[in-house]
Amino acid sequence: xxxxxxxxxxxxxxxxxxxxxxxxxxxxxxxxxxxxxxxxxxxxxxxxxxxxxxxxxxxxxxxxxxxxxxxxxxxxxxxxxxxxxxxxxxxxxxxxxxxxxxxxxxxxxxxxxxxxxxxxxxxxxxxxxxxxxxxxxxxxxxxxxxxxxxxxxxxxxxxxxxxxxxxxxxxxxxxxxxxxxxxxxxxxxxxxxxxxxxxxxxxxxxxxxxxxxxxxxxxxxxxxxxxxxxxxxxxxxxxxxxxxxxxxxxxxxxxxxxxxxxxxxxxxxxxxxxxxxxxxxxxxxxxxxxxxxxxxxxxxxxxxxxxxxxxxxxxxxxxxxxxxxxxxxxxxxxxxxxxxxxxxxxxxxxxxxxxxxxxxxxxxxxxxxxxxxxxxxxxxxxxxxxxxxxxxxxxxxxxxxxxxxxxxx
Amino acid sequence: xxxxxxxxxxxxxxxxxxxxxxxxxxxxxxxxxxxxxxxxxxxxxxxxxxxxxxxxxxxxxxxxxxxxxxxxxxxxxxxxxxxxxxxxxxxxxxxxxxxxxxxxxxxxxxxxxxxxxxxxxxxxxxxxxxxxxxxxxx
Numbered sequence: 001x002x003x004x005x006x007x008x009x010x011x012x013x014x015x016x017x018x019x020x021x022x023x024x025x026x027x028x029x030x031x032x033x034x035x036x037x038x039x040x041x042x043x044x045x046x047x048x049x050x051x052x053x054x055x056x057x058x059x060x061x062x063x064x065x066x067x068x069x070x071x072x073x074x075x076x077x078x079x080x081x082x083x084x085x086x087x088x089x090x091x092x093x094x095x096x097x098x099x100x101x102x103x104x105x106x107x108x109x110x111x112x113x114x115x116x117x118x119x120x121x122x123x124x125x126x127x128x129x130x131x132x133x134x135x136x137x138x139x140x141x142x143x144x145x146x147x148x149x150x151x152x153x154x155x156x157x158x159x160x161x162x163x164x165x166x167x168x169x170x171x172x173x174x175x176x177x178x179x180x181x182x183x184x185x186x187x188x189x190x191x192x193x194x195x196x197x198x199x200x201x202x203x204x205x206x207x208x209x210x211x212x213x214x215x216x217x218x219x220x221x222x223x224x225x226x227x228x229x230x231x232x233x234x235x236x237x238x239x240x241x242x243x244x245x246x247x248x249x250x251x252x253x254x255x256x257x258x259x260x261x262x263x264x265x266x267x268x269x270x271x272x273x274x275x276x277x278x279x280x281x282x283x284x285x286x287x288x289x290x291x292x293x294x295x296x297x298x299x300x301x302x303x304x305x306x307x308x309x310x311x312x313x314x315x316x317x318x319x320x321x322x323x324x325x326x327x328x329x330x331x332x333x334x335x336x337x338x339x340x341x342x343x344x345x346x347x348x349x350x351x352x353x354x355x356x357x358x359x360x361x362x363x364x365x366x367x368x369x370x371x372x373x374x375x376x377x378x379x380x381x382x383x384x385x386x387x388x389x390x391x392x393x394x395x396x397x398x399x400x401x402x403x404x405x406x407x408x409x
Numbered sequence: 410x411x412x413x414x415x416x417x418x419x420x421x422x423x424x425x426x427x428x429x430x431x432x433x434x435x436x437x438x439x440x441x442x443x444x445x446x447x448x449x450x451x452x453x454x455x456x457x458x459x460x461x462x463x464x465x466x467x468x469x470x471x472x473x474x475x476x477x478x479x480x481x482x483x484x485x486x487x488x489x490x491x492x493x494x495x496x497x498x499x500x501x502x503x504x505x506x507x508x509x510x511x512x513x514x515x516x517x518x519x520x521x522x523x524x525x526x527x528x529x530x531x532x533x534x535x536x537x538x539x540x541x542x543x544x545x546x547x
Contacts, residue, residue, distance in 0.1 A: 023429055345483035347461040348437075352485075355429040363461050377482070378461070406434050407484060 006302030012387045014039040014294075025357025028392045033177050033336055033383030034361055035227045036208060038291075042231060045290035049283045056279055058256055072282055075289025076272070079237060082292045083222065084213040089242050089271035093285050096236035097204040098127040100223035101171070103238055103275060104200055105131035107248040108169070108221075114140030116168045119197070121146040121154055121183070122373055123176040126366040128202045132171060141168075148373070152179040152328040160191060167197040174206035178365045178381065179328025180311065180336030182210075189218050198244065204228055208385065209307055209335050211300050214239050226284060231291030235284030238275070245271050252277040303386035307335045310384045314393045321404075327379050338365075338379040344407050346378045352403035353380075358396050412504055415496045416512035423516040432517065433485065440488030446480035457536060459529030462486045466533055468540045474499045475541060479533065489513075489521055489530055493537075502541035510534065 004010070012018055017037040020027050029037060049071070055064035057072050073088065080091045094100045112118075118132045122145050136143050144162055147155045170192040175182050189199045200221035206212065207224040214222050221244075226235040240248075250257055250268055254277030259267040268274045314337045318324055323342035341349060350362030363378040364371045371378060382396065410418070426432040446455075450467045457464040462483035469476040477494050481487040496512065497505050513522055522531045 345462060347483040348485050350461075352430070352433060355433060402430070406430070406437055 003297050003299045006299045006306065006386075008306065008387060008389055011298065012389075014041065015387055016040060016043070018387060022357050022359075023355055026395075028358045028388075028396055030382040030384060030388065030392070030396060031359045031361050032208075032228075032385040032388075033205060033365075033381060035233070036230045036385055037387070038232070039230055039294050041294050042287050042290045046232060046283055046287045049286050053286075054283075057282055058273070068282060071286045071289075072280070075285045075292075078289045078292050078296075082212075082296065083207075083237075083239060084215045085239055086215070086242060090239055090245065092238040092240065092245070092272045092275045093280050094223075094236045094238050094275075095234055095281070096225040096227070097202060097223045098131075098225075098236075100221075100236055100238035101127055101200065101202065102131045103251045104171075104221055104223075104240075105135045107251045107275075108198070108244075109135040109139065110249055112139045112141050112168055115166060116141045117144055117162075117164070117166045118142070119144050119146060119159075119162060119167055119170045119172075119192075121172055122148045123152065123154075123179055123181060123367065123370050124171075124173055125177055125202065125204070126368070127204075128171055128173060129369070142166075145369075146172075150374075152176065152181045152330045152333070154181075154183055154188075156184070156187075159188065163191060163195045163197070165195055167192065167195050169198050169200060171200040171202070173202040173204075175209065175334065175336075176328065176367075176370075177205050177336070177383075178338055178367045178370055178379065179330060180333035180338070180383075181328060181330035182206075182332045182334060184332075185219070186217055193218070205335075208295075209304055211304075220244055226288040226291065229288075229291055230294060231288035232281075232284045235281045235288050237288075242271060245275070250274055250277070254278040256280070298386070304334070306386055307384055307388075310388055310390065310393060311335055311337060313390055314382060314384075314396075317393070317397050318400075321400075327374055327376070335384045336381060337383075338381045340376050340379050341404060344404065346380045348407055349380045349400070349403055352406065353396070353399055356399040356402070358399050360396075412496060412500055412508055416510070419492055419495070419512045420515050436488035436492075436518075437484050438488075439491045440481075440484040440486075443480075443487055443491040443494070444478070446478055450478070451480065457529045457532045459486075459532070462529060464490065464529035464533045466536055468537070470502070470544055473501060475502055475505050475537075475544070477537060481529065486521075486530060489518060490533065493530075493534065497537060502544045505541040506538050506545065508538075 015037045053067050055068040057069040076088045076091050080088050132143050146159045174185055192199050198220040201219045203222050203224040208229040220241050222239040224237050227233040257269050257274050257277040259269050311334050325340045327338040346362035350360055353360055361381040446465050451465045455465045455467055462481055464481045466479045477498055479490045
């Protein structure tokens with residue numbers, strides 16, 4: 001893929017949201033783990049779709065419907081190629097990562113039996129915990145949790161001991177949204193496969209930072225959300241290996257997912273439409289395709305290096321602050337710096353940073369079990385994207401110092 | 410002083426701050442000066458869990474007037490609690506129940522009492538009013 005040399009200022013120029021002021025201060029957006037800002041090209045694609053191409057897909061004989069259908073299917077192919085999937089059959093449009101995981105829990109989950117085990121880790125987002133708990137309640141399966149170290153790294157020895165022929169699924173986050181830890185997923189996937197387990201990767205925090213090749217990873221499922229990867233909200237992807245998706249029953253029933261319906265029985269459409277009941281989020285899918293094309297125009301290796309540099313730079317400075325504790329010190333981490341400050345509540349820090357124009361996340365980040373593990377109520381989390389800069393980190397650090405002064409005085 | 414006058418007093422006090430940080434510095438100082446709730450009063454039935462910060466509320470009625478004391482693990486939340494208590498304490502249950510806390514929006518803190526803020530303050534005001542209603546029903 002041809003792309004121009006990586007330039008933060010060129011990239012920033014494409015994001016209108018980054019140009020605004022809040023409370024009279026230049027906005028510094030460090031809440032990319034929650035959602036990313038959108039480049040102009042994605043906004044234009046959405047506007048263009050609604051203005052000129054809007055029609056329902058897959059069933060219209062008329063011109064607009066055919067235009068919308070080809071745009072929707074072209075988006076699917078763009079995404080398929082970007083993550084290295086074999087074909088468009090393997091790319092299911094969903095509402096987001098949470099929806100994708102629930103689809104797998106309900107559909108793949110149908111085959112599980114009492115006593116079967118599902119492995120997750122101690123650093124999972126609630127979205128990769130609760131659907132499995134619900135499945136365990138329905139099917140009598142057992143949810144087991146791979147422990148982590150204080151540094152925020154998976155205990156690989158414990159993981160290997162937990163694997164057995166009872167393990168049917170490993171559902172693991174690729175990058176932790178709270179700690180930034182990049183898990184050695186390729187190694188874990190290979191080991192899980194040795195006992196016959198399938199593997200689902202929660203890619204909500206990895207698609208925007210790493211180049212993803214699902215074939216190289218050899219994961220069985222990969223999930224992500226459009227809005228965290230510079231695309232619209234309400235759209236996401238479930239990648240699944242075709243042979244596996246083929247054997248899975250539909251998740252929801254409705255239009256588009258059927259082949260023939262009678263009152264006696266219905267037969268289902270082929271992949272991927274079998275899993276896309278009802279009118280999908282057409283604009284969202286096309287917008288996500290546009291966001292992925294935007295990524296293809298960027299040197300992602302250079303972008304990842306830039307993000308890693310930002311992470312190390314911020315963490316290096318914060319580490320020197322007295323009373324500040326970095327939460328998540330994995331050797332292999334990126335784009336997230338989570339911390340607590342002695343005697344100061346994350347909510348207070350977040351509120352004062354906000355008033356200085358800096359958007360960070362505070363709280364438990366939908367990882368309450370992880371907060372329990374560290375015995376903290378929450379953290380302040382700065383999370384970066386490739387459009388952030390060291391200068392922004394300097395401003396953030398000064399604002400943090402001022403906040404600490406006010407709170408501590 | 411009526412409940413309206415008490416609110417106006419706070420609005421006037423805040424009028425001198427045109428910088429957000431100064432305003433918050435004032436709230437934080439206030440939060441530090443609000444007496445902490447005794448540990449034995451921080452019971453499960455007094456906690457109002459927010460997504461971000463927790464609030465504890467203890468209520469008493471003395472000579473027909475409501476007496477609130479409250480605490481929070483976040484100092485900004487506690488400062489705003491201090492303002493609410495300043496306005497609502499020593500008022501009759503009826504006045505508390507009917508009170509329109511317009512000062513919060515006027516001093517620019519409406520976001521802290523919005524349902525999305527999830528810091529426990531909105532629920533605390535609701536709890537204050539519920540307790541006023543309960544005492545009227547007795």
